Amino acid sequence: MTYHIPFNKPYLSGKEMHYIEDAVSSGKISGNGKYTQLCQTFLKERYGFGKCLLTTSCTDALEMAALLLNIAPGDEIIMPSYTFVSTANAFVLRGAKIIFCDSRQDHPGMNELILESLITSRTKAIVVVHYAGVATDMDIVMELANRHHLFVIEDAAQAIHSYYTGKDGNPRALGTIGHLAAFSFHETKNIISGEGGMLAINDKTFYDRAEVLWEKGTNRSAFFRGEVDKYGWVDIGSSFLPSDIIAAFLWAQLENLEGIQAKRKMIWDSYYFELSNWASAKGLDLPFTPDFSSNNAHMFYLVCKNLAQRSALIDHLKSQGILAVFHYLSLHKSPFYHAQHDGRALPHTDRFTDCLVRLPLYYELNPAEVITACLKAELPG
Numbered sequence: 483m484t485y486h487i488p489f490n491k492p493y494l495s496g497k498e499m500h501y502i503e504d505a506v507s508s509g510k511i512s513g514n515g516k517y518t519q520l521c522q523t524f525l526k527e528r529y530g531f532g533k534c535l536l537t538t539s540c541t542d543a544l545e546m547a548a549l550l551l552n553i554a555p556g557d558e559i560i561m562p563s564y565t566f567v568s569t570a571n572a573f574v575l576r577g578a579k580i581i582f583c584d585s586r587q588d589h590p591g592m593n594e595l596i597l598e599s600l601i602t603s604r605t606k607a608i609v610v611v612h613y614a615g616v617a618t619d620m621d622i623v624m625e626l627a628n629r630h631h632l633f634v635i636e637d638a639a640q641a642i643h644s645y646y647t648g649k650d651g652n653p654r655a656l657g658t659i660g661h662l663a664a665f666s667f668h669e670t671k672n673i674i675s676g677e678g679g680m681l682a683i684n685d686k687t688f689y690d691r692a693e694v695l696w697e698k699g700t701n702r703s704a705f706f707r708g709e710v711d712k713y714g715w716v717d718i719g720s721s722f723l724p725s726d727i728i729a730a731f732l733w734a735q736l737e738n739l740e741g742i743q744a745k746r747k748m749i750w751d752s753y754y755f756e757l758s759n760w761a762s763a764k765g766l767d768l769p770f771t772p773d774f775s776s777n778n779a780h781m782f783y784l785v786c787k788n789l790a791q792r793s794a795l796i797d798h799l800k801s802q803g804i805l806a807v808f809h810y811l812s813l814h815k816s817p818f819y820h821a822q823h824d825g826r827a828l829p830h831t832d833r834f835t836d837c838l839v840r841l842p843l844y845y846e847l848n849p850a851e852v853i854t855a856c857l858k859a860e861l862p863g
């Protein structure tokens with residue numbers, strides 16, 4: 483089946499090949515080169531992260547986070563069940579037990595109000611997922627974490643250019659609030675490099691060790707800055723850093739960050755306004771953005787009344803050549819992890835698993851045709 487409106491289409495600013503050629507002709511295309519530095523410095527200054535390290539994926543950034551926190555068998559990590567497998571896998575790889583938290587009733591993000599009931603003496607960290615770039619209520623999360631001496635990791639894979647405004651009234655970029663945060667530049671995200679990611683480190687005590695884990699357990703970065711006179715094996719680690727060719731591509735995207743965001747927001751807004759009467763008449767929910775969060779237009783989703791209604795909508799759009807897709811399957815019910823789940827029902831997670839559908843959203847999209855197709859869909863009640 484071919485779709486004349488695909489679900490996603492990677493956006494190119496036009497300068498990607500130019501910067502890649504520049505990187506290649508400079509003769510330095512391994513990691514931590516000129517473009518890596520440009521991207522890391524730009525992102526740190528633009529959003530106010532403590533320190534930034536590009537990685538080959540958000541998955542890698544999450545795995546670095548688990549290593550930095552010395553996660554070990556017996557540790558418990560609290561996270562939503564409605565998320566991508568990597569959020570959990572990074573910690574399961576270290577032997578941790580995952581304690582899944584239900585979604586909010588009005589949003590797929592974690593229900594902050596039940597978090598405290600999941601904390602035990604074995605809890606080591608809370609991983610929040612800012613689903614669709616919409617913030618989890620970080621004042622609640624950070625207050626709990628401080629009181630119980632827990633680490634907070636933000637899975638900000640979808641959350642670039644989005645903000646949280648808490649009790650102090652100051653908007654803070656997502657990814658600057660937890661001790662660590664992981665971003666993705668996968669081709670389905672707002673800012674892309676094919677595969678790619680970043681670890682943002684806000685807790686200074688992790689700065690030096692993060693760089694060592696990133697560089698295969700060596701102090702190579704300090705050596706190249708002239709801080710040590712030889713480099714060697716000083717810790718565990720892996721090869722988490724991307725080639726400078728990837729960073730060169732990413733730099734072309736970052737240069738166009740404001741334009742990309744403005745365009746996505748325009749498309750998101752037309753979906754929201756053009757579909758709102760239809761959705762309420764048919765009993766579908768539009769995306770909800772709490773007052774404490776901004777909207778980075780990462781995703782436009784609808785929550786149908788039930789599975790049958792969602793299937794009918796997806797099939798109808800398919801018949802019009804438009805690809806709309808559902809999203810995560812509850813991790814607490816997954817073939818890999820369900821036997822280890824403690825048996826609590828997570829009804830809101832299951833509802834989003836069955837009822838949420840994402841509409842196409844990419845830079846070049848003209849949403850009018852998708853809107854018209856939705857309005858014409860015959861849906862069961």
Ligand SMILES: *Cc1c(COP(=O)(O)O)cnc(C)c1O
Nearest residue numbers: 539540541566568639666668679
């Ligand atoms: C995309 C995504 C990831 C994985 O990102 P990669 O860069 O593909 O590893 C992890 N968590 C969430 C919430 C995501 O949306």
